[in-house]
Amino acid sequence: MFDSPAGHRDTRELIAFRVGMLECCINIMTVREIRGWTQTTALPKSPPFVRGVINLRGSVLPVVDFAVRLGLPETELTERVVIIVVQSGAQQIGLLVDAVSDILTMTEAKIHPTPDVSSPMLKLFVRGLLSVDNRMISLITLENVLPALEPETV
Amino acid sequence: MAAIKQTFFQECEEQLAELEAGLTSMDGGAADSETVNAVFRAVHSIKGSAGIFALDKLVKFAHVFETTLDAVRSGRLNATPEVIKVLLQASDTLSDVVRAARGEAPADEEKTQKVVAALTHLISPGATQTAAASAAKAEPAAAPAAPPAEKIWVISFRPHAELYANANEALPLLRELARLGRTEVSLDDSTLPALTELDPEGAYLAWTVTLHAACDEAAIRDVFEFVEDECVLEISAPATAEVGDGFELGEGFEFEIYAPGGEGIDFEIYAPGTEDAAPAVEAAHVEQAAAGPVEAMAAKAEAGAPVSATIRVDLDRVDRLINLVGELVINEGMLSQRVLEAGITRASGVAMALEELEHLTREIQDSVMAIRAQPVRSVFMRMPRLVREVADQTGKQVRLLTEGEGTEVDKTVIERIADPLTHMIRNAIDHGLESPEGRTAAGKPLEGTVKLSAAHRSGRIVLEVSDDGGGINRSRVKQKAIDNGLIAADAQLTDNEIDNLIFLPGFSTAQTISNISGRGVGMDVVRQSVQALGGRISITSIPGAGSTFSLSLPLTLAVLDGMVVRVGRHTLIVPLGTVIETLKPKAENVHALDSQLRVLSLRGGYIPLIDVAEVLGYSEAPIDMAKAVALLVEGEGGRRVVLLVDAIDGQRQVVIKSLEANYRAVPGIAAATVMGDGRVALILDIDTIVSVTRTEAGRLTDGETTETSSKNEMTYV
Numbered sequence: 107m108f109d110s111p112a113g114h115r116d117t118r119e120l121i122a123f124r125v126g127m128l129e130c131c132i133n134i135m136t137v138r139e140i141r142g143w144t145q146t147t148a149l150p151k152s153p154p155f156v157r158g159v160i161n162l163r164g165s166v167l168p169v170v171d172f173a174v175r176l177g178l179p180e181t182e183l184t185e186r187v188v189i190i191v192v193q194s195g196a197q198q199i200g201l202l203v204d205a206v207s208d209i210l211t212m213t214e215a216k217i218h219p220t221p222d223v224s225s226p227m228l229k230l231f232v233r234g235l236l237s238v239d240n241r242m243i244s245l246i247t248l249e250n251v252l253p254a255l256e257p258e259t260v
Numbered sequence: 261m262a263a264i265k266q267t268f269f270q271e272c273e274e275q276l277a278e279l280e281a282g283l284t285s286m287d288g289g290a291a292d293s294e295t296v297n298a299v300f301r302a303v304h305s306i307k308g309s310a311g312i313f314a315l316d317k318l319v320k321f322a323h324v325f326e327t328t329l330d331a332v333r334s335g336r337l338n339a340t341p342e343v344i345k346v347l348l349q350a351s352d353t354l355s356d357v358v359r360a361a362r363g364e365a366p367a368d369e370e371k372t373q374k375v376v377a378a379l380t381h382l383i384s385p386g387a388t389q390t391a392a393a394s395a396a397k398a399e400p401a402a403a404p405a406a407p408p409a410e411k412i413w414v415i416s417f418r419p420h421a422e423l424y425a426n427a428n429e430a431l432p433l434l435r436e437l438a439r440l441g442r443t444e445v446s447l448d449d450s451t452l453p454a455l456t457e458l459d460p461e462g463a464y465l466a467w468t469v470t471l472h473a474a475c476d477e478a479a480i481r482d483v484f485e486f487v488e489d490e491c492v493l494e495i496s497a498p499a500t501a502e503v504g505d506g507f508e509l510g511e512g513f514e515f516e517i518y519a520p521g522g523e524g525i526d527f528e529i530y531a532p533g534t535e536d537a538a539p540a541v542e543a544a545h546v547e548q549a550a551a552g553p554v555e556a557m558a559a560k561a562e563a564g565a566p567v568s569a570t571i572r573v574d575l576d577r578v579d580r581l582i583n584l585v586g587e588l589v590i591n592e593g594m595l596s597q598r599v600l601e602a603g604i605t606r607a608s609g610v611a612m613a614l615e616e617l618e619h620l621t622r623e624i625q626d627s628v629m630a631i632r633a634q635p636v637r638s639v640f641m642r643m644p645r646l647v648r649e650v651a652d653q654t655g656k657q658v659r660l661l662t663e664g665e666g667t668e669v670d671k672t673v674i675e676r677i678a679d680p681l682t683h684m685i686r687n688a689i690d691h692g693l694e695s696p697e698g699r700t701a702a703g704k705p706l707e708g709t710v711k712l713s714a715a716h717r718s719g720r721i722v723l724e725v726s727d728d729g730g731g732i733n734r735s736r737v738k739q740k741a742i743d744n745g746l747i748a749a750d751a752q753l754t755d756n757e758i759d760n761l762i763f764l765p766g767f768s769t770a771q772t773i774s775n776i777s778g779r780g781v782g783m784d785v786v787r788q789s790v791q792a793l794g795g796r797i798s799i800t801s802i803p804g805a806g807s808t809f810s811l812s813l814p815l816t817l818a819v820l821d822g823m824v825v826r827v828g829r830h831t832l833i834v835p836l837g838t839v840i841e842t843l844k845p846k847a848e849n850v851h852a853l854d855s856q857l858r859v860l861s862l863r864g865g866y867i868p869l870i871d872v873a874e875v876l877g878y879s880e881a882p883i884d885m886a887k888a889v890a891l892l893v894e895g896e897g898g899r900r901v902v903l904l905v906d907a908i909d910g911q912r913q914v915v916i917k918s919l920e921a922n923y924r925a926v927p928g929i930a931a932a933t934v935m936g937d938g939r940v941a942l943i944l945d946i947d948t949i950v951s952v953t954r955t956e957a958g959r960l961t962d963g964e965t966t967e968t969s970s971k972n973e974m975t976y977v
Contacts, residue, residue: 147940148830149919149926150876159923161934164587168923197922252923 120236122208122243123190126178130203130244131210131236138191138198140206143183157202162191169200170251177227194248201251210238217245267572268309269362275302276355277641283348284644291339299347300329306358308486315361321372322357325350327478328379337383346378352645410441410474416494418448418466423490425461434467436483441473466492575671578631582818585621585628586915592621593936629816633668636714636721639678640665643685643712650689656696657706658689663713669721670816676793677723677813683786684725684809685710692727692807702804704728719913721815726808732801734758741767752864759799759807763787791894794820794837820916822933822943823891824909827873833914833933833943834903840892842908845869847885860890860902867892871904875949876928895950903949916943 120131146158146169155174159166169189173181181187181202189200217234230250236243282299307322329347331337353367353375360367415437419430437443448466452458471480477495484493596614604610640662651658669677693699693708700706711726734755741747741761753761761767765784790797795813814821814837822833823842849861850869859866869890873879883904891903914933917940919926930945 145939147932147942148878149923149942150878150929151927156923159919159932159940161590161938161940164583164590164917164934166917166919166922166932166934166940199922 117211117213120210120212120243120245121190121206122210122238123188123203123206125176125181125203126173128176128178128244129207129241130172130232130246131208132190132192132246132248134209136192136194136248138193141189141191143187143189143202160189160200162198162200165198167191167198167200168252169202172201172203172251175251176231177225192248192251194251197252199248199251208238210236210243212236220244265313268313269358270572271309272306272358275306276351276358277638278302279351279354280641280644281637283344283351286339287341287344287348293333296329296333296339300326300333303329303354306354310361313361317367318357318361321354321376324376324379325354328382330478331383343382346375346382348644348648350375350379352648355645410472413469413471413473413477413480414496415469415471415480416466416492416496417469417484418492419463419487420490420492421459421461421463423487424463426487426490428487428490430465430467433483433487434469437469437471437480440475440479440483441471443472444470573631575632578628582628582632585625586818589621589625589915590934590936590938592618594938597937629670629818630668632671632816634671634674635666635668636674636677636723637665639674639681640712640714642678643681646682646685647689647710650686654690654693656689656693656708658693658708658710660685661709661711663711664715667714667716667721669813670818672817673721673793673813673815676789677811680786680790680797680811681712681723681725683783684811685712687783688725688727688729688807688809692729694730698730702730716815717812719815719821720812723811723813724808725811726806728806731803731805731807732759732762732799734801734803737761756800759801762799763797791837793817794835796837818916819913820933820943821911822914823911824941825872825889825891825905826907826909827876827905828878830873830876830878831909831935831939831941832872832905833941834891834893835930835943835946836911838893838895838946840894840900843890843892843902845885845888845890845902845904850885862892862902868901869904870901870949872944872949873906893946893950895946899950901950903944914941914943 119134121134121137122129122131124130144160146160148158149156149168152158155171157169157171159168161167171181173179181204184204186205187202188206189202190206191198191200217236219234220229220232228244231246232244233247234245236245279299279302282295282302285295286299303322303326307319307326310318310322325347328337328350332339332343332347337343353372356365356367357372359365417430417433419428423430434443434445446468448468449464451466452464458464473479477497480495481488484491596618599610599614606612643662644660647658647660688710689708693710694702694704696706699708709728711724713724713726715722715724738747738753738758738761741758741764742749742751744767746761746764746767747753763783763786765782767782767784787797790811790813793813794817795811797809797811799807799809801807820833821836823836823839825832825834843862845860850858851861851866852858858869860869871883873883883906885904888904888906889908891905891908892900893903894900914935917932917934919929919932926942928945928949930943932940932942935941
């Protein structure tokens with residue numbers, strides 16, 4: 107595997123993290139910061155994947171348990187869990203994940219499409235699949251992480 | 261251009277406020293020359309700037325207004341109460357015309373014309389009754405306005421160097437004069453030095469103009485309008501004037517210079533000697549011209565024009581600063597807590613330095629908040645006009661007294677107190693004050709008094725509107741409340757409770773709906789908008805002596821006074837403005853209406869109980885009544901419920917943080933805040949909590965029970 111000079115403009119850096127058994131990655135440009143776990147304040151009448159809100163230097167940041175969002179069991183609060191603060195549109199969201207695992211440099215060409223048979227939940231977030239050292243890493247889009255104001259139809 | 265125009269309108273607002281203030285104090289008897297000058301200047305600047313934007317209607321009206329004011333200023337028209345009344349009307353109309361120019365509500369043409377007529381009437385010779393005391397003085401004023409008769413004016417004009425430095429020139433002025441009539445111009449060059457001593461930036465020339473024209477002196481003065489401060493100008497009365505000795509004109513007036521500095525005088529025509537000398541002078545002139553603006557500014561400063569020590573700053577920048585300071589305060593709080601947790605004693609250097617930091621932080625916070633603070637004057641200024649209008653409509657005589665106009669409050673609050681105040685004042689005049697006959701019968705002065713005051717009281721601003729009218733007719737109010745089913749027929753109410761019934765929705769004591777207060781907006785709407793601001797409104801009344809509305813508001817909407825409560829392991833903030841009282845409910849006073857709804861009997865009424873943990877979905881198990889603490893709160897429309905919580909942790913001021921910025925609105929939660937430990941606490945939205953429970957109760961049960969519960973909600977204590 108090598109990067110051709112011509113493909114350089116397609117090169118992007120991704121940050122990989124573990125969510126339960128899955129390994130996912132997001133564009134590093136969307137990441138504002140990575141911080142340790144802070145006790146959240148629960149929000150009433152919120153979806154189960156919203157752990158609550160934390161104070162991020164004066165602004166109120168919702169924290170999404172990404173495992174629950176993907177339909178996996180709730181993230182266990184170990185020493186290694188981190189909150190990845192990401193920018194999604196005008197909003198900032200905290201993603202609670204098990205651990206940050208890697209930083210990858212990828213070209214668009216290496217991204218494989220998501221198989222059609224995957225669950226509808228995964229289809230909401232997974233834009234493609236990467237193969238790195240025999241590991242399969244899902245490339246995540248952030249658009250649908252927070253629920254829209256309307257109840258979800260998918 | 262749009263931005264400049266925006267600035268112009270902002271300045272117009274300021275000038276209008278100035279004008280109103282000046283006229284009001286003249287109305288109060290302060291007709292000293294300083295006040296009159298300030299009033300004149302305000303109208304004059306509006307006119308001057310409006311000219312730049314070619315707002316013809318505005319210029320025209322301002323001109324008429326200015327002319328009349330000038331008569332007052334020069335003493336030709338006495339500032340009698342009648343005159344001031346017309347001037348006040350004119351000031352109202354001027355603000356209408358400004359608004360129309362801004363593209364808002366179009367001005368009432370007819371009304372404007374009426375005011376124009378009234379203004380001209382004051383200074384026109386046709387005025388028979390006005391200014392009777394100053395008949396002798398009015399005569400000369402009448403002369404210039406008399407039918408065209410050619411007069412000979414002698415105008416002597418000697419520019420100062422500043423005139424040229426400010427890009428004005430003598431030639432256009434002379435040309436302008438020639439437009440008024442036939443002119444004979446003679447040049448006085450006696451002070452012109454030899455070329456070697458000539459200062460290219462100097463002014464050496466003077467002109468004497470003999471003008472044969474049928475104009476008045478104001479028209480002549482208009483020509484020199486923008487340069488009057490920068491020259492010696494003498495206009496002598498017409499030789500053919502009917503008035504014996506005429507009157508002194510051409511005293512120095514203070515005018516602002518609108519043209520920026522730059523060009524100087526055309527020297528070449530005056531340069532004596534050989535042809536070669538001219539370019540040299542010109543070259544020198546060009547070279548020096550660059551320094552023009554600076555000197556112009558210096559000249560302006562010397563002229564003594566008060567330089568305003570304020571700057572206009574985009575509100576966003578201030579808001580950003582406020583946010584940052586908010587974060588600083590929170591961070592500082594967290595740091596102190598960490599230091600305490602680390603077991604560092606208070607006497608240690610670290611703790612002491614931290615304390616210093618804390619003081620500094622508070623001071624920065626106060627200073628930043630002060631940037632947005634504005635005196636309530638801007639709102640109070642609008643009230644005299646309202647009072648005049650409502651007084652006219654009701655045929656009552658009203659004097660408005662204001663107090664504490666300098667009281668400062670956050671800009672966000674200022675913008676939102678005008679409406680409630682307007683209603684309260686309308687109400688005070690329409691319902692509070694008796695009719696003139698009623699007042700005479702009660703042995704009161706014919707003129708009613710409405711007093712508007714503002715003051716800071718324990719971290720809030722308290723606005724009061726009081727009248728010296730008849731006070732609240734309690735038996736009528738109570739009867740009406742019973743008729744409307746708002747209270748039980750046998751309800752025992754204190755006087756104060758009866759007075760406050762007028763805030764209930766759908767309550768209007770006016771027997772006939774007048775077009776002043778009865779615009780479908782009752783005091784309940786006023787109360788609602790006040791509560792939405794975290795404020796409180798109440799009324800006290802003394803029969804026969806008048807009523808006082810008191811409005812208490814937080815000083816800012818960025819900060820909220822809250823009661824910190826605990827529900828399970830959650831910390832919540834209840835806006836203090838909604839809390840009426842806290843109590844320890846006794847088990848025997850709690851009654852279950854059905855499986856869902858419980859009520860608390862309190863002083864003869866039944867109030868629904870709301871278990872906060874249950875409503876917010878924090879816990880399934882109902883709260884242990886034996887340990888619970890109750891908060892009697894009042895939501896939208898005066899609806900009261902009792903909130904049950906585990907404990908009250910005290911009161912504190914919290915900085916309001918939006919949940920929507922990064923998430924979305926959450927039902928039952930108004931906003932969030934960050935506590936001293938750095939954790940987020942949620943601020944309860946009492947209005948939705950009250951209404952959410954109502955709909956739930958309504959949905960769970962039908963028919964009779966719903967009726968019962970709604971009846972209970974309507975029962976007030």
